[in-house]
Amino acid sequence: xxxxxxTPKFQVLKxxxxxxxxxxxxxxxxxxxxxxxxPGMGLRLIYYSASEGTTDKGExxxxxxxxxxxxxxFSLRLESAAPSQTSVYFCASSEDWGQGYEQYFGxxxxxxxx
Amino acid sequence: xxxxxxxxxxxxxxxxxxxxxxxxxxxxxxxxFFWYRQYSGKSPELIMSIYSNxxxxxxxxxxxxxxxxxxxxxxxxxSQPSDSAxxxxxxxxxxxxxxxxxxxxxxxxxLTVHP
Numbered sequence: 277x278x279x280x281x282x283t284p285k286f287q288v289l290k291x292x293x294x295x296x297x298x299x300x301x302x303x304x305x306x307x308x309x310x311x312x313x314x315p316g317m318g319l320r321l322i323y324y325s326a327s328e329g330t331t332d333k334g335e336x337x338x339x340x341x342x343x344x345x346x347x348x349x350f351s352l353r354l355e356s357a358a359p360s361q362t363s364v365y366f367c368a369s370s371e372d373w374g375q376g377y378e379q380y381f382g383x384x385x386x387x388x389x390x
Numbered sequence: 391x392x393x394x395x396x397x398x399x400x401x402x403x404x405x406x407x408x409x410x411x412x413x414x415x416x417x418x419x420x421x422x423f424f425w426y427r428q429y430s431g432k433s434p435e436l437i438m439s440i441y442s443n444x445x446x447x448x449x450x451x452x453x454x455x456x457x458x459x460x461x462x463x464x465x466x467x468x469s470q471p472s473d474s475a476x477x478x479x480x481x482x483x484x485x486x487x488x489x490x491x492x493x494x495x496x497x498x499x500x501l502t503v504h505p
Contacts (some may be wrong), residue, residue: 295494307491313413316497317497318478318495318496318497319434319467319480319493319495320495321451321492321493324491324492326491328407334492366433366434373491374491375422375482375491376421376439376441376482377422377491377492378439379424379436379480380436381426381434382433383418383432383433384432384433
């Protein structure tokens, strides 16, 4: 039982390049989330998927797109990377959407945009 | 804007002491509260969740919730050097509100337990 997995662990991009961050969970959770963590800013929600087939914007969605490929997988795409997107990206999942559902995090992807 | 405030620290305690971590939140109708531990370079790890006023104990950890004061705390008894980490408070929004189902995180408190 691996929990939440993310690939890649590290990535360096040049400004304007695109990439997709992959996330998968094996806990049969309905809801999945993408966060970014920056020094002094804490964890901020980028996008979430309350259930398979739905996605919605979080606090900082600009410059990102997401795809809920199936119940297990939720990907985050940067179409044209900018230095401001240098951050650590975490994927998380929870059993369901709403009050009281605990979120479990993946190991993260450290992204540097030069 | 929903806010969750934590003292960034660092909080330094001697081994064996009680570490007390505090968190206040602005949304009066928040219902679910979580504490995460994050070691340097690692991902947040859930250590406690609390939903009702009062205390909830799990091993050396006790979470305390006071909704009237909009205050949640985490006590770590018999602190160990391995407890040295950043502790994140997270709050879940209210049903019917725009933050429903979403976690708002505090900035985290750095805890150092010295031998």
